[in-house]
Amino acid sequence: MxxxxxxxxxxxxxxxxxxxxxxxxxxxxxxxxxxxxxxxxxxxxxxxxxxxxxxxxxxxxxxxxxxxxxxxxxxxxxxxxxxxxxxxxxxxxxxxxxxxxxxxxxxxxxxxxxxxxxxxxxxxxxxATLDVAVPVEVLPDAVPVVEDTLEALDGVPTLRAAERKDGPVVTDNGNLVIDCDFGAIAEPAALSADLAAIPGVVAHGLFxxxxxxxxxxxxxxxxxxxxx
Missing domain, CATH: 3.40.50.1360 (Rossmann fold)
Incomplete structure (x- = not known):
């Protein structure tokens, strides 16, 4: 992303x-x-x-x-x-x-x-609104479950792929990143709380x-x- x-x-x-x-x-x-x-x-x-x-x-x-x-x-x-x-x-x-x-x-x-x-x-x-995909850092084993939960929140999740090697991007913390498109985010504070509450999510990109x-x-x- x-x-x-x-x-x-x-x-x-x-x-x-x-x-x-x-x-x-x-x-x-x-x-x-x-x-x-x-x-x-x-x-x-x-x-x-x-x-x-x-x-x-x-x-x-x-x-x-x-x-x-x-x-x-x-x-x-x-x-x-x-x-x-x-x-x-x-x-x-x-x-x-x-x-x-x-x-x-x-x-x-x-x-x-x-x-x-x-x-x-x-x-x-x-x-005018936050309208780009939200990066969500997740524990590697949690990716499928987190993706299902993000879809339930009306998001479109995409596991971030590395640009110069095969496979996903790996963070400095050893985790993976899902970029989730929610469109224009009408209530960013509420979405922030929802993302933080998902088991397996280490951190999300809403500040x-x-x-x-x-x-x-x-x-x-x-x-x-x-x-x-």
Missing amino acids: KQTGGSDEAKRRAGESAADAVVDEMVVGLGTGSTAAAAIRALGRRVDAGLDIRGVPTSYQSRQLAREVGVPLTTLEEATPDVAIDGADRIADGDLIKGGGAAHAREKLVDAAADRFLVVADETKLA IDMADEIHVGTGDSVDVRNRE
């Missing part, structure tokens, strides 16, 4: 805008995806210039990038994030669908633990009422939207 779109310049502007909110001695949740990567690179440049921070990565990808650009790392066991910076696949009324990179279980854990959660995105991710700020990059500016 990997979502694409938006210019590299817009993503860079959004990432750098959120990175500017980070100050000395902060612990920063490091999101996954191309726009979050722009924020990590911006933080790396600031660390090189003397900024004193530690990062909590949300995936192998964000961990590797942080190491490459020189952001010191820590864990949730050692420190609580002051701020988390992460992307989104779709944004509507402040709610999000995430999980295009299959990292949403760890992302939700880190983003929820942070004192402030800053979302970075380009304009292509904005919509409801979690974002504190949304930094939307365009070709020449950034629109910062605060939670109302």
